[in-house]
Amino acid sequence: VLFLEMLLYSLLFIFAFSFRSKSEPPLDRGLIPWLGHALEFGKDASKFLNRMKKKHGNIFTVRAAGRYVTVLLDPHSYDAVINDSDSLDFTRYAQVLMERIFNLRLPHHQPGVAKALMKRHFLGMNLATLNSTMCRYLQSLLKADMPQNRKDWKEEGLFDFSYSLLFKAGYLTLFGGEQNNNSTDPSSIYEEYKKFDGLLTKMARGTLKPEEKKTALSVRKRLWELLAPAGLTESSGSSPWLHDYRRLLQEEGTDEEMQRRAVLMQLWASQGNVGPAAFWLLGYLLTNPEALMAVKREFSQISQMETSETLPMDRPMNTPVFDSALEETLRLTAAPFITREVVQEKTLHMADGQEYRLRKGDRVCLFPFVSPQTDPEIYQEPQKYKYDRFLNEDGSVKKDFYKAGRWLKYYTMPWGAGTNGCVGKQFAINTIRQFVYMVLTNYDLELCDPNAQMPEINASRYGFGMLQPEGDLLFRYKPRNTH
Numbered sequence: 001v002l003f004l005e006m007l008l009y010s011l012l013f014i015f016a017f018s019f020r021s022k023s024e025p026p027l028d029r030g031l032i033p034w035l036g037h038a039l040e041f042g043k044d045a046s047k048f049l050n051r052m053k054k055k056h057g058n059i060f061t062v063r064a065a066g067r068y069v070t071v072l073l074d075p076h077s078y079d080a081v082i083n084d085s086d087s088l089d090f091t092r093y094a095q096v097l098m099e100r101i102f103n104l105r106l107p108h109h110q111p112g113v114a115k116a117l118m119k120r121h122f123l124g125m126n127l128a129t130l131n132s133t134m135c136r137y138l139q140s141l142l143k144a145d146m147p148q149n150r151k152d153w154k155e156e157g158l159f160d161f162s163y164s165l166l167f168k169a170g171y172l173t174l175f176g177g178e179q180n181n182n183s184t185d186p187s188s189i190y191e192e193y194k195k196f197d198g199l200l201t202k203m204a205r206g207t208l209k210p211e212e213k214k215t216a217l218s219v220r221k222r223l224w225e226l227l228a229p230a231g232l233t234e235s236s237g238s239s240p241w242l243h244d245y246r247r248l249l250q251e252e253g254t255d256e257e258m259q260r261r262a263v264l265m266q267l268w269a270s271q272g273n274v275g276p277a278a279f280w281l282l283g284y285l286l287t288n289p290e291a292l293m294a295v296k297r298e299f300s301q302i303s304q305m306e307t308s309e310t311l312p313m314d315r316p317m318n319t320p321v322f323d324s325a326l327e328e329t330l331r332l333t334a335a336p337f338i339t340r341e342v343v344q345e346k347t348l349h350m351a352d353g354q355e356y357r358l359r360k361g362d363r364v365c366l367f368p369f370v371s372p373q374t375d376p377e378i379y380q381e382p383q384k385y386k387y388d389r390f391l392n393e394d395g396s397v398k399k400d401f402y403k404a405g406r407w408l409k410y411y412t413m414p415w416g417a418g419t420n421g422c423v424g425k426q427f428a429i430n431t432i433r434q435f436v437y438m439v440l441t442n443y444d445l446e447l448c449d450p451n452a453q454m455p456e457i458n459a460s461r462y463g464f465g466m467l468q469p470e471g472d473l474l475f476r477y478k479p480r481n482t483h
């Protein structure tokens with residue numbers, strides 16, 4: 001029996017490591033035919049990829065749901081993937097996801113034109129307008145949530161509080177504002193969106209159970225209906241960006257039904273990350289009193305000079321402590337995959353001199369969350385929140401980090417990288433800073449349980465941008481007593 005077992009294992013071993021040549025990355029098929037490692041990958045990608053890293057090193061190929069995915073975890077070698085748009089294509093996999101999640105096909109779409117349009121609206125002069133509109137909505141939503149004359153504490157989940165407030169303000173700013181009498185109530189959009197968001201990773205992986213599928217499809221349909229007027233006419237109260245985006249889709253021959261689906265995708269891209277990021281930041285501040293003090297001190301220096309309740313939006317703000325606290329938050333909670341499809345065979349040159357052949361049709365995936373972001377070779381106590389990790393001793397921004405003795409170009413990558421990096425980065429940072437400033441300067445807030453820890457991470461969301469918590473962190477707040 002023992003002999004048979006050994007024979008079986010060696011056959012399995014040979015099978016698992018065959019068919020690939022030495023010049024290719026080590027292959028790990030997993031034991032289940034076709035499916036390979038798909039289940040473990042989807043359940044907790046961070047745990048799975050760390051396990052594979054220990055077994056194979058910084059580069060390996062795994063089989064998942066019939067596809068071969070080469071995972072690269074050496075940040076010194078990331079440019080070899082990010083900069084090669086000839087052999088490594090960004091759009092194909094993006095289109096697969098667009099179809100699975102949003103049922104969206106844009107055959108005549110010119111991503112370059114859409115990107116340029118986005119840059120025009122989210123950078124430079126136009127950004128200032130967006131910032132101040134956003135600021136106005138944040139202020140009025142906060143006041144509606146919590147009248148200024150209220151004396152007693154209000155208790156809430158911090159995730160729910162941050163996500164709903166930022167989502168609604170972002171929705172009003174970009175998709176439909178006050179001028180529109182028929183405009184959809186942002187709360188109802190948020191409620192539907194949250195249901196959709198909860199099922200999104202399963203939609204992307206195609207692992208919805210029948211009952212969940214029914215819910216997902218009906219919620220999506222409802223969102224399409226709610227978003228139908230957004231950006232359609234000049235009077236819809238939405239931002240100039242959404243008008244221009246709609247017009248571009250029209251010019252490309254996209255019908256109205258497809259346009260709505262594209263608008264839902266934009267709602268996800270623009271609103272899905274900011275709220276969760278603000279939650280993690282406020283959560284880390286509330287559970288790290290020293291960090292909270294430092295950020296408050298920096299803000300109070302500004303508020304002494306400014307009379308208003310909000311941060312000035314007309315000039316760049318110098319907030320190195322806040323910036324470091326945010327960078328540290330994103331290091332621990334931003335976990336996108338950077339995925340490309342190999343469209344022609346390629347030799348990947350690693351920084352250590354090794355070379356690997358990549359096969360046409362395979363995918364390549366970078367996962368910066370494992371390295372650089374939580375790599376113990378780069379960060380001491382990588383799981384620990386240290387608000388001043390990105391500050392030098394003299395208080396300036398720290399940008400020098402090393403791995404294996406070499407300076408790192410990519411030491412944290414919450415926004416992706418290269419031409420496909422996030423276009424909304426500056427808008428997102430300004431929004432989060434404004435929100436945290438308003439909350440910390442105008443309200444008293446504290447944890448309901450002073451010893452509460454940060455909630456666990458929902459492990460199924462690795463790979464989809466900002467992580468979300470399992471459960472919530474209870475806090476209470478009331479208007480600050482300013483006399």
Ligand code: HEM
Pocket residue numbers: 115118122269270271273274277334336337338339414415416417419420421422423424425427428465466
């Ligand atoms: C904390 C907030 C945010 C984070 C962490 C974040 C992160 C990211 C990441 C990782 C990507 C993908 C890059 C890649 O595939 O290589 C991305 C793409 C994108 N983001 Fe953001 N984002 C945030 C907020 C925003 C906001 C507020 C907007 C819009 C106003 C926005 C618009 C976009 C768009 C349009 C893309 C697609 C770019 C393309 O396909 O070329 N993001 N973002």
